[in-house]
Amino acid sequence: MTHTHNPGLSGQRSLALRSAALALQTLALLSLAACGGADSSGTTPATTDGSTGPDVTTAGPRQPANRAPVVSSANAAQTTTVGVTYNYDASKAGATFTDPDGDKLTYVLAISPANSGLTTAAAVISGTATTAGNYTVTITANDGKGGVASNVFTLTIAPAPVVRAPVLPATGFLYADASINLPRQFTTGAGNPSAADNTPANNLTSNAGATLGRVLFYDKRLSVNDTVSCGSCHVQSAGFSDPRRFSVGFQGGLTTRASMSLANARYYQNGKFFWDERAASAEAQVLVPIQNTTEMGNSLPQLVAKLSAVQFYGPLFTAAFGDPAITSDRISRALAQYVRAIVSYRSKYDSAFTNGVANFPATLTAQEEQGRQIFEGAGRCDTCHGSNAHVADAARNNGLDATVIDVGAGNGRFKSPSLRNIAVSAPYMHDGRFATLAEVVDHYDHGVQDSPNLAPQLRNPDGTVRRLNLTAAQKAALIAFLGTLTDNALLTDPKFSDPFPQ
Ligand code: HEC
Numbered sequence: 001m002t003h004t005h006n007p008g009l010s011g012q013r014s015l016a017l018r019s020a021a022l023a024l025q026t027l028a029l030l031s032l033a034a035c036g037g038a039d040s041s042g043t044t045p046a047t048t049d050g051s052t053g054p055d056v057t058t059a060g061p062r063q064p065a066n067r068a069p070v071v072s073s074a075n076a077a078q079t080t081t082v083g084v085t086y087n088y089d090a091s092k093a094g095a096t097f098t099d100p101d102g103d104k105l106t107y108v109l110a111i112s113p114a115n116s117g118l119t120t121a122a123a124v125i126s127g128t129a130t131t132a133g134n135y136t137v138t139i140t141a142n143d144g145k146g147g148v149a150s151n152v153f154t155l156t157i158a159p160a161p162v163v164r165a166p167v168l169p170a171t172g173f174l175y176a177d178a179s180i181n182l183p184r185q186f187t188t189g190a191g192n193p194s195a196a197d198n199t200p201a202n203n204l205t206s207n208a209g210a211t212l213g214r215v216l217f218y219d220k221r222l223s224v225n226d227t228v229s230c231g232s233c234h235v236q237s238a239g240f241s242d243p244r245r246f247s248v249g250f251q252g253g254l255t256t257r258a259s260m261s262l263a264n265a266r267y268y269q270n271g272k273f274f275w276d277e278r279a280a281s282a283e284a285q286v287l288v289p290i291q292n293t294t295e296m297g298n299s300l301p302q303l304v305a306k307l308s309a310v311q312f313y314g315p316l317f318t319a320a321f322g323d324p325a326i327t328s329d330r331i332s333r334a335l336a337q338y339v340r341a342i343v344s345y346r347s348k349y350d351s352a353f354t355n356g357v358a359n360f361p362a363t364l365t366a367q368e369e370q371g372r373q374i375f376e377g378a379g380r381c382d383t384c385h386g387s388n389a390h391v392a393d394a395a396r397n398n399g400l401d402a403t404v405i406d407v408g409a410g411n412g413r414f415k416s417p418s419l420r421n422i423a424v425s426a427p428y429m430h431d432g433r434f435a436t437l438a439e440v441v442d443h444y445d446h447g448v449q450d451s452p453n454l455a456p457q458l459r460n461p462d463g464t465v466r467r468l469n470l471t472a473a474q475k476a477a478l479i480a481f482l483g484t485l486t487d488n489a490l491l492t493d494p495k496f497s498d499p500f501p502q
């Protein structure tokens with residue numbers, strides 16, 4: 001082939017596009033050759049010699065015969081996309097044809113069928129394609145003396161890429177406290193967690209803010225290669241945690257700790273986030289996975305630029321913040337509002353409350369009630385997983401290892417997420433070491449490892465490590481009680497689900 005030069009495909013184009021174009025180009029040539037018009041250079045000139053031949057009617061000297069132009073460098077197959085501005089010179093600045101006599105050539109272009117939306121002027125195709133499809137382009141060179149040649153090539157117009165846009169209800173979902181009416185066991189009286197609320201005064205959750213947060217949470221554009229969203233590792237049906245022991249990032253790499261369930265993160269009193277509390281706030285935390293080199297691999301300036309080019313975000317940012325400007329600060333605020341909106345208050349445990357007063361024996365089964373009494377009694381679980389939000393109050397060492405493997409927040413201390421939805425959010429602990437609640441209960445029953453760092457709640461008054469020595473029935477009851485913390489309303493609530501069509 002003589003025409004390896006391919007001016008329509010610049011270096012910025014993707015390799016995929018390039019190889020697709022090459023395949024098309026080969027196809028085009030094959031079909032042209034099959035038409036029988038191919039010349040020795042593999043092109044398809046339809047050449048007409050405009051010379052009149054020997055002049056027999058006059059006695060004057062014979063004129064040299066006019067020679068028609070020839071195709072010297074055929075056009076390769078071209079591609080463009082609907083909606084994209086396109087400009088292509090099919091004469092290749094004069095290289096497509098040569099005229100043996102050096103005549104000045106003029107060009108005419110035809111695109112068939114005619115509905116491409118592109119326009120032609122002499123040798124140049126320009127405009128914005130409107131209709132996807134395969135088109136045949138014919139460029140004809142005319143030497144002005146009756147000599148013409150033409151070159152036919154394929155122009156493929158690809159459909160406009162589908163912009164994955166969220167489907168949101170016409171009337172937005174409600175997330176703000178004033179809109180959702182948290183039950184009294186969350187707002188007043190013994191065990192209500194409101195004093196531990198880590199919502200900052202300057203980032204209260206609004207309906208529009210959390211709506212934007214939800215879209216961001218499920219938008220794979222947050223990862224550098226559009227493969228992973230927050231929701232990939234925080235799965236609603238799994239309590240916004242990840243069923244995999246370690247989560248898989250944008251390039252297939254694994255996180256070094258287990259994903260955390262997110263319900264009631266709002267009620268972790270000191271407001272710090274991550275197992276090791278390394279983020280000072282939810283606002284700080286949500287920007288970390290975006291930039292983490294295993295998780296999403298992005299940078300904030302890159303993300304802001306990327307989202308600014310996505311049309312549906314303008315109105316969402318305007319609704320949340322008053323104008324369409326996209327900044328990393330606003331991304332952080334919206335995501336934090338969404339995370340704090342994930343409140344679990346509709347479990348079986350909650351249904352035992354009427355106006356903030358619980359009647360557990362009337363609501364829980366006998367086994368669940370037995371388990372509750374262990375949780376809040378002999379098991380002392382509530383001393384660390386406390387309040388009606390079942391959330392921890394500080395990072396502690398719960399005796400997983402006698403010798404510290406992962407220092408966590410220091411000395412093997414870790415934050416624990418709320419135990420809400422714990423029955424569906426296996427595996428457990430910062431390293432996902434326990435696959436079942438039975439293993440967790442066995443740990444607290446007789447597996448707690450002694451070390452100078454062990455939390456005092458797990459020691460007897462004489463300093464020895466506590467052993468619960470529960471019977472099998474008591475262990476089963478404790479697990480049954482943990483099941484009453486599953487909040488199916490939250491786990492299936494459309495306002496927390498993925499708004500992007502699959
Ligand atoms: C590749 C998986 C992955 C992705 C993507 C991911 N996370 Fe996480 N997330 C984790 C892991 C793992 C942890 C625990 C890491 C640690 O503590 O060291 C975590 C922890 C968290 C926490 C801390 C919870 C607490 O109570 O302290 C929050 C909040 C959170 N993620 C929100 C998000 C948001 C918002 C996004 C999207 C911007 C996101 N995550 C993206 C895996 C992921």
Ligand code: HEC
Pocket residue numbers: 261375379380381382383384385395396397398400413414415416417418419422425427428429430431440441444455456457458478
């Ligand atoms: C001294 C405080 C303390 C006590 C008492 C305590 N826990 Fe924990 N719990 C923690 C900490 C800290 C973690 C997180 C540890 C880690 O991942 O390294 C945790 C984690 C858990 C988890 C896993 C959470 C998750 O999302 O992976 C479960 C389940 C659990 N505890 C149940 C219980 C039960 C049941 C009891 C009572 C028998 C109990 N805990 C008693 C501090 C405590």
